[in-house]
Amino acid sequence: MSINKIGNGLAVGVDIGGTNIRSVIVNTNGEIIYSLKVPTLAQQGKEATIKRIIDTIQQVINQSRVNPNKLRGIGICAPGPLNGKTGIISFTPNLPGWKDVPLKKILEDKFAMEVVLENDANAAAWGERNFGVARGVNDLACFTLGTGIGGGIIIDGKIYHGADYGAGEFGHMTVNKDGPRCNCGKYGCLEAYSSATGIKNRIKNRLKKGLKSEFLNLSQESKVDEIKLKSIFEAARQGDKLVADIVEEAINYLGIAISNIANILNPQMVILLGGISNEGEKLLIPLREEIKKRTLYTHYRSLKIIVGELVDMAGVIGVASLIFD
Template sequence: MSHYAIGVDLGGTKTLTALVDGRGEVVARVRVATPTTGPDGVIEAIVASVAELSTRSGVAPRSALGVGVGAPGPLDPDSGVVFEPPNLPGWRDVPLAALMAERLGVPTFVENDANAAAMGERWVGAGRGVDDLVYLTVSTGIGGGLILGGCLYRGASGTAGEVGHMVIARGGPLCGCGRAGCLEALASGTAIAREARLAVESGRPTVLSQVPPEAITAETVARAAEGGDPLAREIFAGAAAALGTGITNLVNLLNPALVIIGGGVSRAGELLFAPVRRIVEAEAFERPGAAVRVVPAALGDDVGVIGAAAVVYERVRP
């Protein structure tokens, strides 16, 4: 008999819900805008998405092994309580796993979204079969998940893996977390766009000055860099250098076999990966540096739902 898990990728702006089989294949998926009316509205939306999946696939929700939810932290994966994520307004100490299990009648598990993504990449993505890996997602922010010795590493209070808040440049640009010089403040999509806007404002010659400031994103900067714009190249190189330094620290600290980079900014491809690899090669200690590969994530936009399903398959043995 085939097994199914329901994976939910709960984000600040959109929520993707999918039926995922035991081989990590997405059988059906539903995407909705995340309601901004607080937890009740979000749970309603997920329940409706699960019903829609059932209609499309003919698989009854109750026959699924369970529901996994990858949610923004901070949260407690053991109790399934989501504390107070900055990008989910109105949420405070929500027992999400218990509330969802009650509505859907199947076991429900909650995991930090970046940890879930790391588990998904290890299950059926770029990290298949690798026991020691670091997953980074570089998008509006920078998140991460650590798989060490074959297990997700959560740390003493479940908060491990905040790779985006390693301080790379003391006294550097202000980070969303309130400190200065974090990797996220130097290499995230938000940071790349901010640097480009500041440079345009300061009058530096660049094709980006033809773009309205509010329309400048990491993607427009990447495209300008690919087109040879010197300023865009400089900004992207700065972000890649910070990322390379952060990854070098992780390589020396953890000696992973693999560093997987996902998230929107990773779509810049070699523009990002080539300098990151160059820095890691030049600066990491010899043995861990020789042992590590830095590769793009493989699961694209499905990483969140596949990772959330991986959480279910890990906790419920079919």
């Protein structure tokens, strides 16, 4: 394990998102030596995005001025579905035109280095487990709460991938059989309630029906996308009728999902990253109540529910450190 191994060496970590590509150089202590962020410009198509990924890796290597001989490999994380074994990204909703892209092979051919490919939520879980809030924790689940909701599972100190690399899709856990439509096309998924997109879609639906917000300037639906989650939570706390129960349900359904995971996997820790987890204790207090209500006493007793500390760097640090393992 990288945390126990004293060694030198560096790895490149890359996080391919729908908006930005982040590329970093990480050492064996999980410290970022150099970091670079460029827009993905996904709408320019697959080939252009792949070229941008390659250019960004080259740039981070050049600009950091690290000794290239010290580089041991490149770790890439992206939202799936992807297969780390075959190195193929099957598709990713935020990158139009991507279908069965053999990204691992493309980058190995280009850079003549080991390349690992990992789902971004698994990578974030691994980052927190090795260098963040979960150091030394062998059984954990990590919820990445952003525009969507991802999940990473670590069992016995190893990332759990499932039969076809698809494990940990926490966002598509059904939490209400009669719930709203999710980005995946199904109904009642956690993501439709507790992701930033889910919360905002529900607000838009209410505006369409003519409901008004007392505290938020939401004259049109288009304004909803600009508004920060923080403001929505604040309005809910002030008692804004338009958003109060949407926020309450976002927390309740997240609690139900965490409780399901806790009852099934009995983890030591559940880590929350991004999105509504930025609310910190204001989220954690009602969330813990909900989880406590629904989780077996024996499972709740030993469970830590905690916000991650590597924030939006958890994925790149985690995936780069896979090179050292």
